Amino acid sequence: MTGRTAVVLLTRDLRVHDHPALAAACSAFERVVPLYVLDPALQKLSANRTRFLHQSLADLREALRALGGDLVVRRGDPVTETVELARKVGAEGVGLSADVSRYARRRERRLRAECDRHRMFLRLFPGLTIVEPGALRPSGGDHYRVFSPYFRAWQGVRPRDELAAPKRVRLPDGVDPGRLPDPPKGDSPAAAAGGESVARRRLTAWLPTLDRYDDIHDDMAGDETSRLSPYLRFGCVSPLTVANRAGDRDGPFVRQLCWRDFYHQVVAGFPDLSITAYRRGAREDWRYDEHALDAWAEGRTGMPIVDAGMRQMRAEGWMHNRARLITAGYLTKHLGLDWRPGLEVFFRWLLDGDRVNNSGNWQWVAGTGNDTRPYRGFNPVRQAERYDPDGAYVRRWVPELESVAGKAVHQPWRLPDGVRRTLGYPPPLEVPGADPVWLR
Structure with missing residues (x-):
């Protein structure tokens, strides 16, 4: 990236630490607009996740303000809002963390077309997984279908370097950051709070139990698992950060992180995983009750x-x-x-x-x-x-x-x-x- 201003469209990467798109933009540009677009198509899916999302956005805004910037929030279609804001601030382009879901890939295609039309670039970055989907391919296929050989290949990959948070984030003058919505009540009274600061504290507090993970992770009453999964889902903590803090890439905890990467590369090759049986010839004589x-x-x-x-x-x-x-x-x-x-x-x-x-x-x-x-x-x-x-x-x-x-x-x-x-x-x-x- 070169130039004066860039927009970083945030999606499932709500953090400032180990954020490749944000780090690259802050390194190469004088002014950076961290943008989150509240998409009505996604807001109505789950009251619990909406609450967690809004808490995470509030936490991210505080972190960006501490770095001299802000989180810019818009509502509407993410492609329309991103391109409109990028043109308004004179941005040369948009940075985005690569994702694999059908929705994310459709958003990426539309965003690329609009950026091309307005003579802006769109650059994709890693960050949602430890090893990028597509980086590992078996002979004779576009993705691994069985976990064990994928895990063996995954263990042999040298991951990218973990990145520090930017030292400074500077917005263009005159940008209205927008108002964050108040978190809804949610449906689960004992649901965990969202946010990068919560995720990092939880990770630090849980790590002393890591050497007992193989003994405790199936103890249902003991409840000593990390509970980091919601924070990984929203990108409040980087999976690479979690793996690096855990250390042992052969251990049972990091193996669980590999399962997450495994399914991302499956969906990259089989986008209909949520609606269509993956295994050919799978028996699906379900009853309905x-x-x-x-x-x-x-x-x-x-x-x-x-x-x-x-x-x-x-x-x-x-x-x-x-x-x-x-x-x-x-x-x-x-x-x-x-x-x-x-x-x-x-x-x-x-x-x-x-x-x-x-x-x-x-x-x-x-x-x-x-x-x-x-x-x-x-x-x-x-x-x-x-x-x-x-x-x-x-x-x-x-x-x-x-x-x-x-x-x-x-x-x-x-x-x-x-x-x-x-x-x-x-x-x-x-x-x-x-x-x-x-x-x-």
Whole structure:
């Protein structure tokens, strides 16, 4: 980049540290306009994520003001608003973090066409992943379909250098920064707050537990996972920063970050991951049962570990990863319901909901995606007894069962009839033709 003024269009990269587009613009230009466009098409999707987004934007504005600049906020179509502002300030071009979703790629194509029409450049930058989608390709294909070989290749890549925050950000004179909307209430009362400063504090506070990650990450009641996923989803912290702070690229925690990169490169090659079965010939003889879907979504299936996970998600806008596997597996492999409505329920509540990772994980569990063992299942009782052995997680989120002692909390239907009736907790859903081995 050369010249005097540039616009940096922010999307899922709401931070000042390790931001390649922002760092390059501030290094090469005298004046830089960090811009976020509130797109009405995205604002109505999730009250939880809208709240988190607005908190993150407020935090980013404070950080940019501390550097001498500001966050410029507009409302409307992101392409129209970006080009209009760029022309108004006499910008030579626009910087943008590359993304892979169908929406993002359509936005990029439209923005490039408009920039060309007005004789401005559009430059794409890395930053949403550790290894860029497309940087690793297997022989005979445009992307890796199986995680393990991708992980081996990924480990051999030398990542880009992590970047410091700009020392100074200077806006052009006369730019109206615009008003940030007040964060809405959201639907989950215990949802985490958004923002880069929160993300960096959370990362620093959690890192001392990293050496125990392999032992604690499946402890559902212990709840000692990093909970960084919402901050990675909105780019409040760079995945490269998290990986560098973690250090061990062979360790189980960094392996989870690699899964995130893996699904980004899958979506780059298969943009319809959120609506179409990835695996050719995948069996999709789903049944349709609105009552069962509603009971699952509301956490009243009668399967305690499933209901606990779904209620945690509704309360916090977040769910333990093991609970995500169990609840998704219960919907698809036991209830026999389509994974797509399940994906939409998760997308409705989760702070970290995004089309890339949520879709990849749902298809993996449903047996339609990148799993090499598509017919695997998750027996909810066995999972509960292994990962919530004393029932503390279930009792936390299903208060009807808080008086049930020990492992009996995972199979309340085995309790005497009189005890069951006093609990006020429903029996497990009946599924025509199913073989519920855990009820034997």
